[in-house]
Amino acid sequence: MAYWLLKSEADTWSWDQQKQEGRKGAEWGGVRNFQARNNMRAMNKGDFGFFYHTGDEKRIVGIVKVVKEAHPESTDPTGQWECVDVTAVGDLPRPVTLAQIKATPALKSMVLVRNSRLSVQPVTESEWRKVCAMGGLADPP
């Protein structure tokens, strides 16, 4: 079991849109970066991830689960890029902001802090538990 963090601009693909896709989920498309693609290739079905809104919000708002492993992106005419399918698991009761994360010593080495530009990131198990606790999730996946 591995943990991840997926970033999106709310204008482009929001948490509400993700939730509307229901159990079947949707492609996590539009990734045009090799490191991010490699991270998606490393994902296994059943892995969990944080859903992070960039831009004005800059906070983790929900939990997603990988329902389909890396495959060519259906909307990419070149066929060069891949995506995974993810489904919304649930809201974080209390969204965790980037400012909170930066202010938390235990989260200092999160990729989100160290390399804010990477759009698909690995999250360690201890980071996962810490953020879930801060977000008010009593029983994290």
Added chain:
DNA sequence: GCCAACGTTGGC
């Protein structure tokens, strides 16, 4: 709106 950090491109 600015700019730092990072990735990609293309000339050599």
Added chain:
DNA sequence: GCCAACGTTGGC
């Protein structure tokens, strides 16, 4: 294969 120039991302 190096590196300067350029484009993009995302926080401030």
